[in-house]
Amino acid sequence: MTVVGWTNIGELATADPTAGEGPLGIVRDAAVVAVDGRIAWIGPASEFPDVDVSHDMAGAAMLPGFVDAHMHPVFAGDRAAEFDARMTGTPYSAGGIRTTVAATRAASDEQLMANAARLSSEALRQGTTTIEAKSGYGLTVHDEARSLVAARSVTDETTFLGAHVVPAEYADRPDDYVDLVCGEMLDACAPHARWADVFIERGAFDADQARRILEAAKAKGLGLRVHANQLTQGDGVRLAVELGAASVDHCTHLGDDDIEALAGSGTVATLVPGAEFSTRSTYAPARRLWDAGVTVAIASDCNPGSSYTTSMPLMVALAVREMGLSPAQAVWAATAGGAASLRRDDVGVVAPGRRADLIALDAPSHVHLAYRPGVPLVSGVWRAADRVG
Ligand code: NIG
Ligand code: FE
Numbered sequence: 001m002t003v004v005g006w007t008n009i010g011e012l013a014t015a016d017p018t019a020g021e022g023p024l025g026i027v028r029d030a031a032v033v034a035v036d037g038r039i040a041w042i043g044p045a046s047e048f049p050d051v052d053v054s055h056d057m058a059g060a061a062m063l064p065g066f067v068d069a070h071m072h073p074v075f076a077g078d079r080a081a082e083f084d085a086r087m088t089g090t091p092y093s094a095g096g097i098r099t100t101v102a103a104t105r106a107a108s109d110e111q112l113m114a115n116a117a118r119l120s121s122e123a124l125r126q127g128t129t130t131i132e133a134k135s136g137y138g139l140t141v142h143d144e145a146r147s148l149v150a151a152r153s154v155t156d157e158t159t160f161l162g163a164h165v166v167p168a169e170y171a172d173r174p175d176d177y178v179d180l181v182c183g184e185m186l187d188a189c190a191p192h193a194r195w196a197d198v199f200i201e202r203g204a205f206d207a208d209q210a211r212r213i214l215e216a217a218k219a220k221g222l223g224l225r226v227h228a229n230q231l232t233q234g235d236g237v238r239l240a241v242e243l244g245a246a247s248v249d250h251c252t253h254l255g256d257d258d259i260e261a262l263a264g265s266g267t268v269a270t271l272v273p274g275a276e277f278s279t280r281s282t283y284a285p286a287r288r289l290w291d292a293g294v295t296v297a298i299a300s301d302c303n304p305g306s307s308y309t310t311s312m313p314l315m316v317a318l319a320v321r322e323m324g325l326s327p328a329q330a331v332w333a334a335t336a337g338g339a340a341s342l343r344r345d346d347v348g349v350v351a352p353g354r355r356a357d358l359i360a361l362d363a364p365s366h367v368h369l370a371y372r373p374g375v376p377l378v379s380g381v382w383r384a385a386d387r388v389g
Pocket of ligand 2: 070227303
């Protein structure tokens with residue numbers, strides 16, 4: 001049995017509103033003890049017990065490791081030229097995905113795994129202790145299956161996204177591609193995936209095609225996630241809610257009926273402000289969603305086209321500055337919200353029984369994540385009580 005403890009935590013943000021002040025459940029002058037990688041005790045620093053390994057936090061803030069519930073880390077190449085053109089006026093469109101598909105198909109398995117490993121360790125250094133990883137840049141049976149094997153090498157939260165865009169070779173027969181995704185591709189990919197996802201958008205898949213794919217995936221035992229309402233206000237949010245998806249992601253363009261549907265549902269709205277930042281889009285209405293009672297998560301959407309960043313601290317800053325969340329709400333959305341999006345009850349919150357995934361800030365409060373944007377404030381990262389960053 002190994003007992004690890006952290007004491008003299010100036011501000012412990014538990015992300016459990018029942019454990020302390022505000023939506024982040026803040027406890028001051030706190031200590032935490034973990035036994036064999038799980039949190040066993042939270043209490044005042046003055047009652048810190050004897051432990052095997054002790055960390056004196058000297059008044060620093062601590063919070064749960066970030067849970068990034070939306071990443072696309074399996075790809076090759078980059079699209080810096082596309083970004084450059086976008087910054088001088090060329091709009092973002094779903095079609096750019098095909099550039100990365102060509103590079104991904106040409107890459108070896110080792111290159112795909114190395115890219116996923118590079119991005120997951122980049123995320124870890126910035127405090128992300130749980131990630132989701134999608135396929136979606138292979139778009140053949142073989143390339144999607146090997147993309148998921150690469151995703152599995154960095155996380156158990158793997159998502160089959162064969163329905164990312166219709167590949168060029170199927171451009172004039174998209175329904176044949178949907179048949180492939182629902183049939184042979186799903187059969188080959190399901191053993192490597194926990195989730196299935198569809199990009200519902202003009203230029204990608206419509207609601208009828210998405211329904212077929214999501215129902216086939218559900219029948220195979222996969223949980224559902226959806227990319228919806230990113231570029232236009234379509235039917236994706238309502239379809240995701242109807243099918244009981246765990247999460248509907250982006251939610252940039254929403255009507256009142258979309259918000260109402262989400263509010264009465266078990267579907268989390270996973271917002272990805274990095275995509276809006278990097279495509280010069282308007283931002284998702286996070287504050288309206290939160291006030292309507294929707295469970296909100298924020299995630300990086302790390303991908304080479306619309307959001308080439310792994311930084312959850314940046315997502316917190318954007319959610320506060322651009323989306324109207326308070327710092328406490330934004331940090332909750334990046335931790336407990338991400339865990340809800342992945343239907344996980346073992347991460348995202350500092351509470352007895354949860355995995356001891358903790359981060360320390362070189363700052364006295366979580367507020368500094370938004371107040372000091374762009375500054376590398378994460379000074380310590382522990383996963384299951386092991387120091388990993
Ligand atoms: O989440 N929207 C679809 N997929 C990604 C973008 C992928 C790309 O542009 O390569 C996203 O933004
Ligand atoms: Fe995405």
